[in-house]
Amino acid sequence: MAGIEVTTLHKRYPDGTVAVEQVDLSIGDGELFVMLGPSGCGKTTTLRAIAGLERQTSGDIRIGDTLVNDLPPAERDIAMVFQFYALYPHLRTRDNLAFPLRAEGLPKAEVQERVDEAARLMRLGPLLDRRPHRLSGGEQQRVALARALVRRPRAFLMDEPLTNLDAELRADMRTEIKHLQGELGTTMVYVTHDQVEAMSLGHRIAILNKGRVEQIGTPLEVYDRPASLFCAAFIGSPPMNLIEVEVADGKLRSQGGLVLTPPPGLPRDRRLVAGVRPEALEVTEPGAEGSVPARVVSAEWLGDEIIYVVDHGGQRDVRVRMAPTVRFAADAPVGLRHTGGPPPVYDVDTEELVA
Amino acid sequence: MAVSVNEAVSTGPGRDHTPSTRRRGGRGRSVLEVALLTVLAVVMLFPVLWMIETSIKENRDVYAIPAKFFDFKVTLDHFKDVFAASGGGRSALSVSFLNSVVVAGVSTALATVLGVPAAWAYSRFSVKAKKDQLFFILSTRFMPPVVVVIPIFLMYRQLGLIDNKLGLILIYTAFNVPFTIWMMKGFVDEVPAEYEDAAMLDGYTRLQAFWKFTLPLLLPGIAATAVFALIFSWNEFVFAIFLTSSDSVRTAPPAIAGLIGGTTVDWGLVAAASVVFALPVLVFAYLVRKHLVAGVTLGAVRR
Numbered sequence: 059m060a061g062i063e064v065t066t067l068h069k070r071y072p073d074g075t076v077a078v079e080q081v082d083l084s085i086g087d088g089e090l091f092v093m094l095g096p097s098g099c100g101k102t103t104t105l106r107a108i109a110g111l112e113r114q115t116s117g118d119i120r121i122g123d124t125l126v127n128d129l130p131p132a133e134r135d136i137a138m139v140f141q142f143y144a145l146y147p148h149l150r151t152r153d154n155l156a157f158p159l160r161a162e163g164l165p166k167a168e169v170q171e172r173v174d175e176a177a178r179l180m181r182l183g184p185l186l187d188r189r190p191h192r193l194s195g196g197e198q199q200r201v202a203l204a205r206a207l208v209r210r211p212r213a214f215l216m217d218e219p220l221t222n223l224d225a226e227l228r229a230d231m232r233t234e235i236k237h238l239q240g241e242l243g244t245t246m247v248y249v250t251h252d253q254v255e256a257m258s259l260g261h262r263i264a265i266l267n268k269g270r271v272e273q274i275g276t277p278l279e280v281y282d283r284p285a286s287l288f289c290a291a292f293i294g295s296p297p298m299n300l301i302e303v304e305v306a307d308g309k310l311r312s313q314g315g316l317v318l319t320p321p322p323g324l325p326r327d328r329r330l331v332a333g334v335r336p337e338a339l340e341v342t343e344p345g346a347e348g349s350v351p352a353r354v355v356s357a358e359w360l361g362d363e364i365i366y367v368v369d370h371g372g373q374r375d376v377r378v379r380m381a382p383t384v385r386f387a388a389d390a391p392v393g394l395r396h397t398g399g400p401p402p403v404y405d406v407d408t409e410e411l412v413a
Numbered sequence: 414m415a416v417s418v419n420e421a422v423s424t425g426p427g428r429d430h431t432p433s434t435r436r437r438g439g440r441g442r443s444v445l446e447v448a449l450l451t452v453l454a455v456v457m458l459f460p461v462l463w464m465i466e467t468s469i470k471e472n473r474d475v476y477a478i479p480a481k482f483f484d485f486k487v488t489l490d491h492f493k494d495v496f497a498a499s500g501g502g503r504s505a506l507s508v509s510f511l512n513s514v515v516v517a518g519v520s521t522a523l524a525t526v527l528g529v530p531a532a533w534a535y536s537r538f539s540v541k542a543k544k545d546q547l548f549f550i551l552s553t554r555f556m557p558p559v560v561v562v563i564p565i566f567l568m569y570r571q572l573g574l575i576d577n578k579l580g581l582i583l584i585y586t587a588f589n590v591p592f593t594i595w596m597m598k599g600f601v602d603e604v605p606a607e608y609e610d611a612a613m614l615d616g617y618t619r620l621q622a623f624w625k626f627t628l629p630l631l632l633p634g635i636a637a638t639a640v641f642a643l644i645f646s647w648n649e650f651v652f653a654i655f656l657t658s659s660d661s662v663r664t665a666p667p668a669i670a671g672l673i674g675g676t677t678v679d680w681g682l683v684a685a686a687s688v689v690f691a692l693p694v695l696v697f698a699y700l701v702r703k704h705l706v707a708g709v710t711l712g713a714v715r716r
């Protein structure tokens with residue numbers, strides 16, 4: 059087991075595409091580290107560079123204490139699980155699992171033992187004698203995970219391993235992966251573009267955008283204080299309300315008159331945007347204390363909650379998350395007020411967090 | 414045919430109530446179609462049937478007027494003549510068949526051995542000006558053999574490759590390599606690169622990964638491609654007739670053509686030689702037909 063250190067990684071493909079502008083990551087030993095970002099932001103490229111399947115244009119990669127820049131994938135001692143599972147189609151599950159071990163030249167008895175252990179961990183018993191084309195997507199994915207496990211590598215790399223599964227199975231597998239990683243204590247880098255997956259899995263999350271790291275932090279940090287407007291819009295469903303505000307009388311005031319508690323250390327003379335989570339707002343009876351007049355534009359009943367889209371005279375409608383017991387009709391006049399603490403505030407021009 | 418089947422299916426339980434005119438119309442159409450197809454099949458297959466018939470007729474029946482279609486005496490003498498010389502020993506034709514086997518077999522094997530790895534490289538790696546290179550490779554096939562045969566003849570004369578089996582092998586290989594690269598690149602593209610990635614992470618080198626994982630998945634494609642290459646080399650006539658002259662080097666196509674043109678033509682022998690010549694390709698294509706279909710439909714690997 060080992061940590062992974064990526065410094066000033068830059069990758070330009072021969073056709074001129076810059077897939078990774080600059081990425082610095084410091085992944086701890088035994089950590090479950092998630093790389094999150096939209097399609098095309100360079101997640102796969104970064105992962106493949108760590109695996110050694112792609113040679114970076116510049117920058118260093120260390121696994122443990124070893125500088126692995128010039129090591130071929132085989133000598134990096136890591137296992138990777140692909141979005142497309144890449145099980146060898148002509149081998150039965152048992153042989154698929156045994157394959158990496160035979161490649162290492164382990165004695166038969168030990169191969170058998172490790173295959174059995176991985177099969178037990180991933181509950182593959184009845185599937186051992188089938189070929190991949192006779193396995194369902196979820197089963198194939200479990201085999202792929204088991205195949206990564208048997209080698210007991212120094213680190214796991216996962217490239218959107220659950221994308222091809224349906225929602226329910228995905229949730230199950232998520233739990234399973236998290237549990238497994240905790241049990242084995244092996245460093246894992248997990249790539250996804252699904253923020254729910256990132257939040258529920260990661261010890262820490264790195265948010266990537268256009269080949270750069272926008273923010274690294276625990277799920278809570280990333281959720282509470284997104285480091286940029288990009289992160290603010292990316293994390294959370296529905297995402298943060300980005301409300302243009304002005305500083306007046308020591309308060310933050312939106313165009314529609316909504317008043318927010320300002321965080322300390324606000325800069326002057328800049329156009330500011332406050333990031334307000336839907337659950338930090340409240341729809342009230344019209345005229346309730348501290349509320350501004352507003353109108354319900356639409357409501358989405360999700361069973362365990364209601365998302366109200368509310369127009370309070372600001373530039374954009376805001377989304378409010380409410381308990382399902384609080385019901386307002388569409389188009390009804392209501393009040394809107396802020397209930398949380400000071401929201402993170404961003405500079406409109408630099409799109410960075412300022413306070 | 415298909416139309417009438419669809420109608421039968423769609424009418425379903427109410428078939429008995431269908432107006433009889435319509436049913437007759439459907440059947441009439443299908444009868445017409447069958448008739449047309451039969452005529453077409455006869456026209457297309459007649460030369461082949463005639464060739465086979467001629468090869469087993471005695472010489473006087475070959476020239477009989479009116480032609481005898483059914484009531485003739487069957488003889489295998491012509492086939493014997495194809496393989497055995499009249500004075501005993503091997504006939505010139507049988508030598509040419511052997512030459513064809515060697516030339517077509519070796520050139521196909523060479524083209525496959527050279528073309529498949531090249532196709533893999535073009536599929537997997539980013540090569541400078543890949544499209545231009547591939548176009549250039551294909552462009553060598555644009556010119557019909559007749560156009561290039563004179564310059565090649567002159568070059569071969571300098572190199573001493575005239576009337577030499579090696580010369581034919583080389584030129585057929587040169588013609589088949591581009592074809593193999595193009596065909597096989599399509600097949601390699603179909604095999605996900607992740608197999609090799611996974612194998613490399615499992616401790617194999619890139620070449621081992623190709624050899625152990627991608628190659629087995631490519632076998633249907635290789636079979637299909639090789640059959641096409643083989644058929645080209647086997648049937649090739651222009652180079653063969655220009656670049657070889659002696660009986661010991663000549664391949665079958667010019668040798669068979671050489672049977673025609675004397676004062677008397679032994680049509681029975683010509684037909685028998687042609688039948689023998691056509692058989693190997695048919696047999697081979699039949700043996701690999703499963704791979705051929707899988708290969709040609711690009712259904713080799715399900716993603």
Ligand SMILES: Nc1ncnc2c1ncn2[C@@H]1O[C@H](COP(=O)(O)OP(=O)(O)OP(=O)(O)O)[C@@H](O)[C@H]1O
Pocket residue numbers: 071072073075076077078095096097098099100101102103104251
């Ligand atoms: N082999 C390649 N050659 C050229 N450009 C490439 C290559 N592979 C990826 N790219 C480009 O590099 C950029 C980053 O690709 P990458 O696959 O790393 O994105 P990603 O974050 O994994 O996206 P996704 O979520 O869709 O998988 C993309 O613009 C992509 O088009």
Ligand SMILES: [Mg+2]
Pocket residue numbers: 101102103217
């Ligand atoms: Mg990707």
